[in-house]
Amino acid sequence: MPDKRPQYKARAPKTRRQFKATAPPVYTPAYRTAREVRSSPRWAKLSRRKRTDSPICEWCESHATEEVHHIQGVAAHPELAFDYENLQSLCTRCHRLLESAIRRDIDVEAIKAECQSHLKKAHGDDA
Ligand SMILES: [Zn+2]
Numbered sequence: 002m003p004d005k006r007p008q009y010k011a012r013a014p015k016t017r018r019q020f021k022a023t024a025p026p027v028y029t030p031a032y033r034t035a036r037e038v039r040s041s042p043r044w045a046k047l048s049r050r051k052r053t054d055s056p057i058c059e060w061c062e063s064h065a066t067e068e069v070h071h072i073q074g075v076a077a078h079p080e081l082a083f084d085y086e087n088l089q090s091l092c093t094r095c096h097r098l099l100e101s102a103i104r105r106d107i108d109v110e111a112i113k114a115e116c117q118s119h120l121k122k123a124h125g126d127d128a
Pocket residue numbers: 058059060061062063064091092093094095096
């Protein structure tokens with residue numbers, strides 16, 4: 002008698018949601034700390050203060066500040082999470098560029114310089 006049992010193949014996830022469902026959750030202590038920092042009222046207050054103090058993105062110096070970046074990451078340095086000196090106010094675009102450079106281990110200052118020179122060209126500044 003031939004084997005008629007259906008063959009189930011593992012399908013590659015098509016959407017981001019499906020991919021997340023297949024990936025194991027990452028609940029390392031550092032991840033929990035970073036998440037707890039970002040959802041705390043203390044962080045909400047501190048990041049609002051930083052955005053008020055420097056309303057222009059510190060990278061491109063042309064867009065309004067939308068996000069606050071930890072220079073020393075929260076996961077690696079939870080003790081600096083609420084240190085005002087460890088914060089940088091950035092626009093969303095620059096923050097994404099910066100985080101992506103950090104993840105790929107690319108020189109952050111090189112990316113920053115490139116980003117600024119590109120913007121100066123775009124705005125036609127001679128400086
Ligand atoms: Zn920016």
